[in-house]
Amino acid sequence: MVRILIVEDDEDKRGKIVVLVTKHFAEFEIIEARSFQSGLRAVEEDNPDLVILDMTMRNFDKSPTEDGGRPHPFAGREILRQMKRERKMIPTIIITQFEEFGDDQNKVTLPQLTSELEQRFPNYRGTIEYRHHIDAWQSELKVRIESIVRELI
């Protein structure tokens, strides 16, 4: 069984990704994480076969008593970096709603970021742009997951 980890702090977006995965890949086991840290923990402890990562997230899972800690504009990249450091080369797809990342001092555009990810991380399998009111991301994500599944098999 393929274990897919979805790391996403926007519950609405995560819910839609889960629905899509459930619909097209019913046999997958889905693991969900809601922050940079819980995503990293899931990568290290749950041994997923495939990871879908948001790029910008808070440090901790939010709750009524936890404000989430500081924001990480490049949380997805950092998780990829930690995977590389720990030799966990799990195929990873980035799905983001942003076209630019970072603050004024360290602003990076999406094409610049994807180019960097391609160069640095062999397990990076591309970025999908997500928009709440446009459905194009769904077919794109499905195709990418299928491609990775073929790799895994």
Place this chain on the structure above:
Amino acid sequence: MFSGIDDYRENLDLRAIATSVATLATHPAYKSVIWPSPFPRDWDAFSERGFRAYLAFENELEWASHALLAQADMINAFLPLKAQFDTAILTGDFPAAKTVLDAIEERFGLSVWLAEARLSYLQMTAGFKAQREFTRQITAKMKPGLVRFIFAWIAFKYEENTSYAQLIRMIARLDKDYGVYYLLRLCMGDFTLLSAEKAGQTLSHTDTLPVIDRYIAFMKIVQAVQTSNIGDAVLHASIRHSLLPLANRINDIKVKRSFFASGGSINIEPLRPSFRLCLDAYTRGDYPVAQALCLQEIDTFPASIGPIDLLQRSRNAIGGLLLDEAADDSSSLKQEIGHCLNETIQFGAKAAEKRQRLQKIGVVYANSEWSAGVQLLVPPEADLGNPLLGRLRACYLALQSNDDHPLLAGKLAPLIPADRYLNAISLEDSTTTQLMRIAFASTYPVDNIESLQIPVSRRARYKAIALIERGANAEALPILRSIYEGAATSLDRLESGPLLVASLLRDNNLGTAADVAASLLLTSPYFASILPLSQLVSAIVVAQENGDENGARGNLSVAIVADMYARYIAPDQETARSDAYKDFLRANRVRLPSELAPRLADFPREEIIYFLRYVCVPEVMDQSLALPSTIAVEDERVAVLLMLTELAPHEHDRDTQLAFLEELREIRTRQVVRDTNKRLEQSKIFVNVDGIKKRVDASIKDNWDRYRLISFQNDESDLIAEVRKILEKNGRGKIIALPLSMPETERGKLFQQMVAEIRDLFVDSKEFGLDANLSANIRHGYVLREIRSPLLMQNLITNRPDLDKPYEENKFWASRLSNLTPIEQDRLQKALAAFSAEVDRKIDHLNGKVLRVNSVAAPEGMFQYSVNAPQLSFIQQRCEPLDKHEDFIQLLIEHFWAVTDYNLERVRKYLVETALQDFSDALDALDKNLDDVASSIKVTNLRSAITLSRPELQAAIGRVASWFTLSKEVDFPDYSAETGYQAGIETIKSYAANVSISSKLDCDESIVLRGRTLPFIGRIFFIILDNIVEHSGIASGKIGVRCSIRLDGEFLVFKIVSDLDAKVDLANVRRRANDVNAQYGTEKATQFISVERRSGYPKIWKILTHDLQVEHVLEVAVDDKAREFSVEIKMAGAKIVL
């Protein structure tokens, strides 16, 4: 005519430029066309229009050089005066500076150089205020154009709080496609790589400048392009060709040196014999002689920086000057430079600060004769990360030096072979010349150094430098290691340290490089400015990512190096630090720093203290998977601080101990306030049960007794029949017993009436009931601010000045999206205003319709308390066994709590499903509407803000939902009055994302309040602070709030004073204040207890009168003069204060 010259210029052959420019520049009809304003007399007389197109670099160079050649006499007249002024500023001879400036203005008119010189003079003599006034005056006169643009930047450079790094960062944001960018960077004293193409563009912009400025800019451009294109023989031939006439005509060491640097043959200035003596004495290690000679040299050649540096080094070598002695010796720039150098040479505690000061002096006075000498001594830290750029910058600065001397040989080496330069400046070889020749001229055998009569450590160091220059790093390494480990003096060791680290780095020996670097950094953080930390850290990161063993993974020294790098060089690059933190813990088989406690003695004491103090900080530890929340991170920091207080030496470093204790205190306070707020949030659903019980006790008792009697009569009917039989048996005859009972319907009505009475009190009582508390604890401000906060944080919504007014313009996005057309801006504002309205409409709907007790007036209200017949019957059955009315009341209250619990579950579900979806839909709609505002690329930032707000909004609604739980039986501990206030201020700060609240508290620490009062006191502070944010008139920026809490006899007094914005109508505020004072606690005001979007004072009255049950007086006031609003509450302290 201008256009004609433009065409002519564009088509002019390179070989014809010299003759043409010479002719045009002297021709009465054309000279004002090719140089409209060479010596302007008014600040508005600068030329605005240059030539139309830029030509190839060699053409622009030839044109500019011959245009300047035509002014050679004026330039030759100007340069000595400029040198006099620069020297006067350096030595603090301000009257002379003023005289020279006036003379220059008189003869050469106005220029950017003159404006800058006046600024530096004013800074020295009259301070920043006068400097700003001067800037204001002349920029008001200048027409928009290049001169004003450059001067605005120069004025910014002279500002008190502008750092070198900040200045360069800001310039770097300009568009690099245009020559103006390069011109500005060079004029501001920075070095930038300059291609021939950009140099051509840059030169073309100088044609509008006055002669003085054009010459200065011309030289900088030429020097930058020379340095940036070292191997380009064709380019250097062009430079040689164009500089030749200038080098021959203009008496400037710099133009001659540049000509020489591009291969030209010319006599450049020989080394001054007197300076040579200074250098040789120092190089030989004869420091007392060097000191004496340098003092003479400084007197004779006051603008020469080399002797100042040598003097400090000589003094340090003989231990002649302690830092303290020099501390006050900064009455002139020259003395200040000496003092700063002294501190850096000794690697003193303030060395980093003094180094920054030197850098600032170097850049601020970048156009002075002596600036390059200063800048060469303190290269920017960025050069350490890019050694090639560093070498080129040094070369560029060396070209600008006002002295020629052997020490420049190494700096100029990339451009001028050391041998060629040393031959040109030295009539005969001195010791220093020989040393530099061996170090930097590769044709000389390194072993020749052994014959030089110089100190052993210097010989060894220069031998290592010579080997490195020749690419023999492996041979240099043992020499440097030997100096570092066996140096006779600690200064020798420290001086050799950076060279050793660089050499180890080249050798890819990262572990040892990190060890040496960490050791140096612990000696003085100044080493962060002079060690190649960027290179070292990035090499470690790459090695570790690639699984290279050289990554020194798990070393304590790597953590120290990474931390120093993050703290001093690249604050945004902290991943190496958190990696090093995790690796070190993992290498020692622990998950948390506090688990190291039993093993602290295993590590070098100084290093482990540093690690715990600076690396084990929340922003690093929060990367650890062992700490899953902010609270866990904070708790671990407390544990680390407790370890540090044990570990750090008490007796030697009291300040450090105090710093640990202060940090502990801050964390504890934060934890208490956070805990308090958590408890407050858990106690929002509140009913004053004691109040209800007291209120209904008498009436329910009567009704309950009647009800019980009826029940008794109905239940005992068989007994009455039995009594009748007994009486008849006893001969009393036929007895008719009439039961004195009420009908069953009457009994039911009575029961229903009692239930309704308690329910109404439980739900609707303004004093005790749920709805009034929902209003005060949740609906009043809390829901609104909680949900608006994440949207305000991203500037997606604005406020309305009043409920019937339109939303304010969204200035943030108007300015951030300044690339929108006016029509697009209009659409954007409409979309954002519609979004603000939609969000507020939804919040109003929540507050006004949903989060309410269900009634005819609020049919959507989710708090349902109607009791139907089956429910009543059920309650009645449960009451049957009860005797006492108190038990009956208790049972009913329990019943209504159970109903409340059910209602709360519905509310929570509604919030996290329906309401969340509603707000998400509003964000989706805004996102979609942006498609109609402008093209996607133009609104990228706004879309990012929408995306960022989504999880925050989800969390905010989650937090609101979490309030709808039954209050736990919280036993509030007694608390300081300060905690109550801080709880209120923290809540309001987290909500008021658009303003910053600057709060000052004056509170006697001994005032401790009873625990049970905490939710009420916290809410009173919140309501007052919420009013301040709402009504201060300050929509963005800082609101000042001052609070005093004191005891006045038996009374506890709170007074909160807040700022009112300048645009607030004071008469109106005063009127409202009078209304509050007149109506406070009256029937009229209490009608608004359960009403939101009205004054919060009825709620304060309700809390004080009914929840806390204290007598009190509240008074609000307006101070017209100070524009302040104040609220003072004086309350009986007995029930509140411990």
